[in-house]
Amino acid sequence: MFKLFGKSKEKSDRDVLEVELQKPVDCLCDFTYNFHWQHKGEKLDPSWKIPDNNQTFGDLVEHLKNGGDVHIKGDAGHRLCSSMGADLKYFGGTGENIPVGDVYVDGSVDTRMGISMVGGSIYVKxxxxxxxxxxxxxxxxxxxxxxxxxxxxILKNGSGQDKLIGCQLTGKKLIIDDGTVKDTVGARLDVDAEVFMRGNVDLSTGILMKKGRVRINGNAGKNTGALLNGGTIIINGDADDFTAIDMKSGIIIINGNAGKFLAANKKGGTVLAKKGTPIPPVSQKPLQKSDRMILLEQGFNPEKFIKFE
Structure with missing residues (x-):
């Protein structure tokens, strides 16, 4: 354990767990351990030691859950801090968001940093x-x-003393115009708040949302609205394949093509799109009066949309 220089007194009192890397390592501080429930530990397990270190992947996650910080010396790989701040039921947690420590990287970070992240901060040199x-x-x-x-x-707790870069928070609406491509925008959102993002996004927009609205003024990648359990997702463009996969509830509006394998394993909710190729038993249905009202409220012409149910 050690303390970083230059930190505030509050932060400097935290325990810091150090990891020194010889080369980039994927899935550090990944609260899902690379979706452990899918591979059952074949790809990554909390008990595995981090290469060239005595600490395990699980040590880092538990340290963050206990309010400590993690200091990574070297470059981090893909999926750094995935789902950080989520107390996952799969690992015996509550399923809720929890306070966590921060992560410091004295190097660069590869793609998908902070996917589905809901708490803590990441510092990168x-x-x-x-x-x-x-x-x-x-x-x-x-x-x-x-x-x-x-x-x-930010949408649940505000930005505090942090000054946003390329974004604007007004009440419960966050406008993002920072020019970066993002995954999992609005992941696990469960409050009546709104994200409006200008530009294209990549994977899993709005994954595991329960409340609120995510509006993307651009195209979206695969798995838009995956596991959606409430709230509204609007893509003002096309979406890639597997839109609404495992969807439970909520509304998805695609102002364009919703892609192939649409609504795979969908259990509930409403999907409205101009075009798409659904997986049976989901099929195209005539719009109901309530569907038309939803589209009109969001500024769209109902005559150009199809319902997939």
Missing amino acids: GKVKEPVGNLVEVKSDENGYKKFISITD
Whole structure:
């Protein structure tokens, strides 16, 4: 354990766990351990030691859950801090968001940093490769580091003393115009708040949302609205394949082509799009009066849309 120089007194009192890397390592501080429930530990397990270190992947996550910070010396790989701040039921947690410590990287970070992230901060000295996750940059309070915080955290708890870069928060509406491509925008959002993002996005927009609205003024990648359980997702353009996969509830509006394998394993909710290729038993249905009202309220012409149910 050690303490970083230049930190505020509150931060300097935290325990810091250090990891020194010889080469980039994927899935550090990944609260899902690379979606452990899918591969059952074949790809990554909390008990595995981080290469060239005594700490395990699980040690880093538990340290953050206990309010400590993690300091990574070297370059981090893909999926740094995935789902950070989520107390996942799969691992015996509550399923809710929890307070966590911060992560410092004295190097660069590869793609998908902070996907589905809901808490804590990430500080990076080097470059961050796009797409990034559910986060935006803020003015750093640590010399030599860029600072990133969760979009969902901002909408739930405000930005505090952090000054947003390329974004504007007005009440419960966050407008993002920072020019970066992001994954999982609005992940796990469960409050009546809104994200409006200018530009294209990549994977899993609005994944696991329960409330609120995410509006993307551009195209979206695969898995838009995956596991959606409430709220509204609007893509003002095309979406790639597997839109609405495992959807439970809520509304998805695609002002364009919703892609192939649309609504795979969909259990509930409403999908409205101009075009798409659904997976049976989902099929095209005539719009109901309520569907038309939804589209009109969002500024769209109902005559150009199809319902997939």
